Amino acid sequence: NAYKSASSRLIKKEFPQIRKSLWKEMFWSQSFCLLTTGGATVDIIKQYIQSQGKKDDKQSH
Numbered sequence: 001n002a003y004k005s006a007s008s009r010l011i012k013k014e015f016p017q018i019r020k021s022l023w024k025e026m027f028w029s030q031s032f033c034l035l036t037t038g039g040a041t042v043d044i045i046k047q048y049i050q051s052q053g054k055k056d057d058k059q060s061h
Contacts, residue, residue, distance in 0.1 A: 007028075
């Protein structure tokens, strides 16, 4: 929830016009997300995140 609160404030500050589209100032829903990594190491997760959006360069995992 801390990430949701902080990101909501930053987005509303940078894009004030977005408030017109919100319902009762709510930017995020009350839901949450829980993820698992299947035992992957932090280094593998970092590599995966950093490779997002890049063309397929046949990285070995």
